Amino acid sequence: MPTLDFETLWLPAEQAYSLSLKNLGTGAIRGFRLCFSGSCQVDATAVAEGGTVGRTLSTFTELLPPEGFVLEPGATWTITIKGLGFALQHWTDGARGAYLAFDDGSTLALTTSPTQRMGGNAAPKRGVEPFPVPANAPVPVSVIPWPNHVAVSGRNAVPPGLTLVTDGAKATAAATAFTRLVEALFAVEGIVRPAEEGGMPVHLHRRDGFAAEAYEVTFSPGSVTIAASTETGLFYGLVTLGQVLRGARHFPQTYSFPAEGRIADVPAMGWRGLHLDVARQFYGEAEIKRLLAILAWNKLNRFHWHLSDDEAWRVEIDAYTALTEVGAWRGHGLAIPPLLGTGPERSGGYYTKAAIREIVAYGREIGIEIVPEIDVPGHCHALQQAIPDLRDPQEKGSYFSVQGFPDNCLNPAREKTYEVMETILRELIELFPFRTIHIGADEVPIGAWSGSPEALAKLRAIGGDAMAEAHAKRLNVITNTHGADAIEGSGAAALQALFLERVQKFLAAEGCITGGWQEAAHGNVIDKEATYLCGWRDVAVSAALAGEGYSMVVCPGQAYYLDMAHSPDWDEPGASWAGASTPEATYAFDPIAGWSAAQKEKLRGVQACIWSEPMLDRAVFDRLVFPRLSAIAETGWTQPEHKSWERFRASAGLMPALYS
CATH class of the missing domain: 3.20.20.80 (Glycosidases)
Structure with a gap:
């Protein structure tokens, strides 16, 4: 088996992309094509030095060495392309997967490192940006999104957990959903536990008079009471209480478990969503369920499930089995070639109807309605x-x-x-x-x-x-x-x-x-x-459409597209066509700035959007999505006058991420 070293380099001064293949083995290599894919596209008008551009399809490119070329032991072949669809801006823009395709039909996968940039490189950033909990916070309790009325005082001893006491079917269903949620997110913490294990009594009461998702949490020295009119309201009250408990347990010097007082809450917007593209990269059922759990912990209530695109079809359809037999998979020699960093092997997947029913049922249990696209x-x-x-x-x-x-x-x-x-x-x-x-x-x-x-x-x-x-x-x-x-x-x-x-x-x-x-x-x-x-374009376009009478969910790319990088720096992952947005900028963004009262009447709410082109590396997913997802969740829930970046950042580190 040949031993090869594969490196890629972006040359910003020349707007050129250089790919080098070095033969580290003892035998000559001939009769091959270099195939690669990532986020970048090679235009039909591209020119190459050191070889030629062969077949291209979106982010898949074949590169051909000169006719009769032989890569001798110790030698390096370099091909430089001018004419990419866009200039590379971040380390995730370059080749993420590569392989050789030989004339005999065989393939050889290449180890692919992040593209380097001529002129200096910092280590590629991956994983959630740390948000340390400070010694002193602006508020006594840790809750995201921040409730609309908080009046608590005193310090109770932090209970080991919560014993849920219910008085009817809706309260029981909310308690069951919350128990399942915290077991999924924080399995070993024992947030819900019986009185025999020291759980503090939490009384759940269904009471008329609350809005659909509203709730009230009342603290007293020996117990807590949660009241709401709906199962979802009771569930959200438990989520708030669970966050208060975790903050006080993990950071008792910063946050307290109140001895008395009241939290009363209702969301600012009815539609608080997340869009996930599963066509560009595939996410298994377990990933989707954990993501839904994180949405619920952020009091997000809509999951926009982007199930098809050019790159793949992800939902089982009985009438057309070829949709998943052909459209769900890509790889060398298949109808859809490797794209966006996948290799020559067959990769992908789809959701069976049984899996979808399970996911939909789980989402509804924790207050999330699912919209397929x-x-x-x-x-x-x-x-x-x-x-x-x-x-x-x-x-x-x-x-x-x-x-x-x-x-x-x-x-x-x-x-x-x-x-x-x-x-x-x-x-x-x-x-x-x-x-x-x-x-x-x-x-x-x-x-x-x-x-x-x-x-x-x-x-x-x-x-x-x-x-x-x-x-x-x-x-x-x-x-x-x-x-x-x-x-x-x-x-x-x-x-x-x-x-x-x-x-x-x-x-x-x-x-x-x-x-x-x-x-x-x-x-x-x-x-x-x-x-x-x-x-998705910008706030002005959404406002204009609202003025024409369209019901709007606002998700502008420059702030709410979570595949956009945090900054223009090369070492940051993500895309850049809509700009860059730090967590603080995302938090501060006003999705309805300049809207008239009539336009606001057509506002359904806000939505974060995850497009998955750079998400092959799941540590990139975590870095791009968290805590910006929570920042958008707070915009959808909390009244603007109650928002505070300093308060938010003090609690952001307590919010769960998908992988880390």
Whole structure:
């Protein structure tokens, strides 16, 4: 077996990416291609020195040495690429996985270290940034998100745990859910324990008069009482009490377990969510369940589950088994090649219907409703690999998405498109009882369907000859850079509107609310009373859409996209296209700055978004997500006048992370 050293180097002055392969073995190596993937893309117009660029697909690239090249023992082959889709900004942008593909069909995986940058490197940052609990905090108890009324005093002896005493079915269900939650997050701490083990009595009472998620915690020297009108309210009261207990137990010099007083609380916003992309990187059932537990500990109540994209299809659909047989996997020689750092081996996965039912039930138990997303009509490369007859058989030429996928959009002019969509959606509706289905609608390329006779005929019928002829001229024009959502008024927007109107009407007839990214507003055809939009571009765009009557969940990329790096520094992981945001900046961000009173009437709430391109390394996940997730949770729950960065940072280190 050959022994090789593989290194990569970013040359910022030259805007070039250099990859070097050194033969450390005793035999010559010939007849190979170097294949790599990461977050970076190599453009179709890229040029290479020392070899040539072969096949590319989004973040997958093949590099070919010169014809007849032989890598002799001790020799190094270097190939330098100019023309990446974007300049590398962070160590996670470069190659994360690489291998050699030989002419005989075999492969050899290469050990891939983080890309170095010419001009200086610090050690790559991974894992949660430490937030030490100080000796003195601005408040007597540790709670995130901070409650809206806290009036407590005195110091009780910190109890070993809590003995939950219930007076009815809702209280019992809340106690059961909380017990399961703390066992999942803090298994050895014994937060819930019987009186025989020293547990302090906690009396749970269902009482009328509270808002749906509101609660009240009352402290007395020998016991605690929690009151709420709903099971979720009682559960959230227990979460607050559990946080108070952990703070006082682990940092008694800083935080107390009150002897008396009261905490009264109600959320500022009804929708407090997290979006997770499981298409770019796959997360197993155990990871999803622990993540849901962390959401509940942060009093987040919506999980937006991004189940499909160009890179993969992740949900079992009985009617189309190829979706998971083909679309859930990638690797060398498969329909989907290695992407985003995966290697030549078959990798990926999907969620069975049984697993989804278990996850949905667990989420509902701890106050979380789950919204599935199937991203259409764009972002459908994986779907089309599994069901190839969705494409117009007479379509010619190509268009490219901003992520570098060719011809990745479902054709709105084909009846087969709706047959497949409605079949898939019916199976999804059966799995997700919240009856809110997100259909994406983002980043359709402006050249989409420009080579499809069926689409052009439909466009001619709905938009006239001039629009159809103008759209046909976009054929084979590279449109995968800049302005990915700037399609308003184009033929692509008109065709997408046709698709969205029909799919949204189908969902409404099935009793469902339709979710979409902000691009779903193109054409202004969807029923605003049965739809909500996720505003990802910036606060001004979300405000404008709210002014047009759309119900909005605000998730601006510059602050609430948790794949964005903490800073522009090379040693930080993550992306940078929307900027950088430290935990403090995320905490301070006002998602409705400048909104009018009328616009605020259309606000559903806020949502953090995790896009998984840089998340192959799970320590990168932890660094990027925590504590920024808690910062957004507090914005969704706590009234602005009660927010305090100094108070928040004093408790942030007590909040759980997914892996660390």
